[in-house]
Amino acid sequence: MEASQKEHRGEVTHLALAPMETRVLSCSGDGSCILWSLPELERIYRLTAHTVFLGGQVLASGEVVTVGSDGSVMVWDRQDGVLLADLPASSKPITTVTASRDDAALVTAGEDATIRVWNWSKGRVTHEGHGHSGSIAKVDLSSDGKVLASVGEDGGIFFWKMPERR
Template identity: 25%
Template sequence: MSSALFTSGAAIDQAHDDDIWHVRWFPGKNMLATAGSDETVKIWDSQTGECLATLKDSDYAITSLDINAQGTRILTSSMDNKMRVWNIDDSLGGSSENSSPTLTIDAGPINAWRSRFLQTVSETGSKEMLASSTSSGTVKLWSTTKGREVRELNTSRPNFLYALAVSPDSTKVACASAGNHVYVFDTESGSLSGTFSGHSDNVRSVSFSADSSLLVTASDDKQIQLHDARYGSTVSTFSGHHSWVLSAEIHPDGKYIASGSLDTKVKIWDIGQRKCMETHSQHSQAVWGVAWQQSSDDVVTMRPKLASVGEDRSIHFYDPLLA
């Protein structure tokens, strides 16, 4: 009997006109969004490979892509220093080419290299906000109603923040700087709750587990590290890539990590056994992004697929076997 966990599935070649840097799944759906240096966001049906919508509002490369927990809004950051939010229901209805965003925020020079949705909960109810990373070692929080900065989280080190993540429960914000430092903030208090410095080079990617307890980081030092986001300790280090690790994400059930690298490989790691279980070689150039299919509040995805994107302009899917 085969011990393979995932098998190479469908692929979409030449999905964009240039490098694809980002990939995100819509929670509970067989849909995903991709973006990169060709200045567009594209929305795809993962089962048919059909492009359902194309979003474009500037002539600048997109440095960040996110989808809110409800799967109704897309957030981008671009090299024109602007964050844009699109309503997805509107985008998928009729002609969507050059569709206008519902909100545009000019964050100022390199104040939104990475951006993420953030859902805050208080006595008056929940409120959607945006978090963005800067070139000066701070994370800015923005109102989506007025489009204004409302708070700043300070790492106390004025370094460029390459990576940014918000925990699924929205209680934590993690960011990583040029160099080897990773910071975790408590969103309610704004205080710094943890700092990790186990990497020896720039950290390119940070991502939380589905239960918000673990944080995975990927670095130019060719390593992936797993951290306990609650207690501030590093749990495991995974080595096996031959160049920079550009993206890493934890499987929704918490058993595996997927990673993509400049070495063109996608790897699947077993967290419990602390070793690489599979290496996939479908890409011909750097793998910039990996993402697991996500559940939503209404739909549980029992056997999540994996998607990867890269410099070769292609999207590859990996179907679960034993996983």
């Protein structure tokens, strides 16, 4: 073991390694997410908001994206954790998020069974996809950003062609 930390006051429910593997994001049932530096595992900052964080992603640019129980998608500054954008996505919890390697596309999904592709810098949804009959548990993009995979409580594994970038 290289290092360990215990700063959350509840169960750790999500972990996301940054693309360059210099940071890791942990989210907890205590309502916080913590961004850590690697390999020393020192806290950079703790995020708290008006939601319970259900997932998150560290973008290639270093910004942090979180999704929450209130259906929001939040983008946080890479340096100090200041909230840059609070994007309302759904009236139901958003449970998963992924991003393309160049951060141009952000994909979210959750309990409303809707996949949303975002241009997060403009704060808008560019495409929506429907196929699952229930909550979507996880989305992930291929390394070239052309294929999206999703899995849901309906037992389905779906593969989607990502839309051309505008």
